[in-house]
Amino acid sequence: MTVTRLWVHPRGNRKELKDLTTLPDGSDLLHLFHGFAADVSPDKLLKATTESFANVHAVSPKGRTITMAVDVGRYGETGAITNVHTMVESGRFSKDDATSVVTHGVFLLPSPGTSALLFTERSANQSGVLRILELFAAKFKTAYPDLILETESLVESEAWLKYAKLVRVSAYTHRRSKDLSDRSDVTLQTQPLGELAHTLLPPRGAKSLPRWVYDQLVNGDLHAGQLLQFSHDEEPDETEVTLEGNNQRKTFVLGREKRPSISYPLSDHGEDVWTDHRIRTFALEQAEDLFDRLGIDWSPADAIGTWTQAQLDTRLVNASGQQT
Structure with a gap:
C-alpha cells in the first residue's frame, strides 16, 4: 500500500x-x-x-x-x-x-x-x-x-531514514554488444545486450552494511563505481539501495528522490x-x-x-x- x-x-x-x-x-x-x-x-x-x-x-x-x-x-x-x-x-x-x-x-x-x-x-x-x-x-x-x-x-520521514539500516547496494550499467567488439565472433552492433550489476551485501553473519556507506553515497563523498569496483572507464548508470527499519524494507534509486516513497x-x-x-x-x-x-x-x-x-x-x- x-x-x-x-x-x-x-x-x-x-x-x-x-x-x-x-x-x-x-x-x-x-x-x-x-x-x-x-x-x-x-x-x-x-x-x-x-x-x-x-x-x-x-x-x-x-x-x-x-x-x-x-x-x-x-x-x-x-x-x-x-x-x-x-x-x-x-x-x-x-x-x-x-x-x-x-x-x-x-x-x-x-x-x-x-x-x-x-x-x-x-x-x-x-x-x-x-x-x-x-x-x-x-x-x-x-x-x-x-x-x-x-x-x-x-515519502518516508527523516526519522525513518536516520535509523534505518543499509542492507544492500547495487549498481547497474547497460551493456551493448559493441562492448565485446574485441571478440572476432561478435558482430559490431549497438543494440542493448543486457545489464551488468554489482551488488554489495552484508558479510556472513551480519545483518546490515555500515551506515556510513549510505551517508557517503547520498552526499556524493563515495561513488558507487568505486565502492563496487567497476572498471575505471565504466560508471554505473544508476545506483540502488535497500534500507530496512520498523519491519519495513525499502528499495530506491539514488538521485531520483531524496527519500523513498512510503509503502506498507x-x-x-x-x-x-x-x-x-x-x-x-x-x-x-x-x-x-x-x-x-x-x-x-x-x-x-x-x-x-x-x-x-x-x-x-x-x-x-x-x-x-x-x-x-
Missing part, C-alpha cells in the same frame, strides 16, 4: 494552498471524489496503452473517509486456465478477457484540510484506484480551470488478502501521524458519521454548469 497526497492551489501560485473542504463554489473535494468514483464506468477506466482493466465494485463513504474496492487486471493475451494441482485445463481466455483481482483505496480528508490522503493497495504493482485518481484530476481541471490539483507520493507491505504470497474493513482500519491507524507531518489535524471523530443525501449526490460540474 502506498500513500498519495492531494492538494489544490491557484494557477500560478503554488504556495497558496486551498482548503479542500470549501472550494470556490463551496464544494468539498471529499464529496466530489466520491461522486466521481461512484459514477465512473469500466470503459472509462480501460487503458489501451497498458492493456489494463478496472471496474469499481464498491464506494463506501463514512465520516471524512471513502473506502473503495476496485477490480484491476490485464488483458490482451490468449491462453489456458489450468488447475495447478490436477494440471487439467478448465478453460481458455482470449485477448478480450482480463485476469483480475480486487484492490482497495481509502480517501481521507479532515475538515478543514489543505491536503487529502489516498491510501492505495496494489497487487502485482497494479491499482485501479490510481486510474480513478488520474481521471478525476483531468475532470477537476475542466471544472476548476483557475485551480491546479496536485498529487505526489508521500500487506499480504505476501500464500497469505489471505485483506478485507475492506481491515484496509480501512489500517489506513486510519496511519492517518494521524501522516496528517501531522503536513501540519493538519486528524482525529478519530473524522472517521465516523453518516453522509446526507446532498453529500452523496455531489458531482463535478464544468464551467457551463454541466456535470462532467
Whole structure:
C-alpha cells in the first residue's frame, strides 16, 4: 500500500494552498471524489496503452473517509486456465478477457484540510484506484480551470531514514554488444545486450552494511563505481539501495528522490488478502501521524458519521454548469 497526497492551489501560485473542504463554489473535494468514483464506468477506466482493466465494485463513504474496492487486471493475451494441482485445463481466455483481482483505496480528508490522503493497495504493482485518481484530476481541471490539483507520493520521514539500516547496494550499467567488439565472433552492433550489476551485501553473519556507506553515497563523498569496483572507464548508470527499519524494507534509486516513497507491505504470497474493513482500519491507524507531518489535524471523530443525501449526490460540474 502506498500513500498519495492531494492538494489544490491557484494557477500560478503554488504556495497558496486551498482548503479542500470549501472550494470556490463551496464544494468539498471529499464529496466530489466520491461522486466521481461512484459514477465512473469500466470503459472509462480501460487503458489501451497498458492493456489494463478496472471496474469499481464498491464506494463506501463514512465520516471524512471513502473506502473503495476496485477490480484491476490485464488483458490482451490468449491462453489456458489450468488447475495447478490436477494440471487439467478448465478453460481458455482470449485477448478480450482480463485476469483480475480486487484492490482497495481509502480517501481521507479532515475538515478543514489543505491536503487529502489516498491510501492505495496494489497487487502485482497494479491499482485501479490510481486510474480513478488520474481521471478525476483531468475532470477537476475542466471544472476548476483557475485551480491546479496536485498529487505526489508521500515519502518516508527523516526519522525513518536516520535509523534505518543499509542492507544492500547495487549498481547497474547497460551493456551493448559493441562492448565485446574485441571478440572476432561478435558482430559490431549497438543494440542493448543486457545489464551488468554489482551488488554489495552484508558479510556472513551480519545483518546490515555500515551506515556510513549510505551517508557517503547520498552526499556524493563515495561513488558507487568505486565502492563496487567497476572498471575505471565504466560508471554505473544508476545506483540502488535497500534500507530496512520498523519491519519495513525499502528499495530506491539514488538521485531520483531524496527519500523513498512510503509503502506498507500487506499480504505476501500464500497469505489471505485483506478485507475492506481491515484496509480501512489500517489506513486510519496511519492517518494521524501522516496528517501531522503536513501540519493538519486528524482525529478519530473524522472517521465516523453518516453522509446526507446532498453529500452523496455531489458531482463535478464544468464551467457551463454541466456535470462532467
